[in-house]
Amino acid sequence: MKDTLLHTVEKDLELVKSAELFAKKKHSGMMRKNGVAYSKHLEDVVNRLKSLGVVDEELLCTGWLQDVIEHTDTSFDDLFEKFGTRIAVLVLSLSKDNSLPKKPREQIYVKQLKEASIDAKLIKLCDISANLSDLKNYDASRSKKLRSVRQIRKYFVVIKNDLIKNTEYPKIITLLESIIQTLKRFDQRIIP
Secondary structure, three states: HHHHHHHHHHHHHHHHHHHHHHHHHHHOOOOOOOOHHHHHHHHHHHHHHHHHHHHHOHEEEEHOOOOHHHOOOHHOOOHHHHHHHHHHHHHHHOOOOOOOOOOHHHHHHHHHHHHHHHHHHHHHHHHHHHHHHOOOOOOHHHHHHHHHHHHHHHHHHHHHHHOOOOOOOOOHHHHHHHHHHHHHHHHHOOOO
8 A cells, every 4th residue: 555655656757757757848938028938837836735734746737737738849740648637727727829810819818717617717827926026126117017917916816716715725815915915916006
């Protein structure tokens, strides 16, 4: 029994490590608007998931992989083959369709987030938190920062009510409150 448990833990760690390496390879050379390597943002998302108490290896993998469909040449089928159905579906539910013009793409993405599973919303919450942290160091005009904050707020409003009801991760409430406070601080700094 002990050997089986150890094997399962090792297998889970291998899956998460595999997702991390895959994401780092796919995002290699990509930088965020704040000048930080894209993989650092993904690491921040995964660390936030862990800080909430997430131990589900498929959710941690999705934290690493959340942007590979949207920002790289990775397809749903690629993820399905390498990581399985649940991870591929979660990543797809967190991905915008870049083949669409901006306005319909955003409308569809907001609807997608609204209908997403609680697991996808949990990952998006950690992504929002990491994005707000990145935004602090984003050297941009007030209007660009304001657009970013508005977009983040739009996604946050769509997912927060379902996450408030989640009792599996009690630390979610603290993260939700922290995001609300951060959004308020951004409003005070950005809007003259």
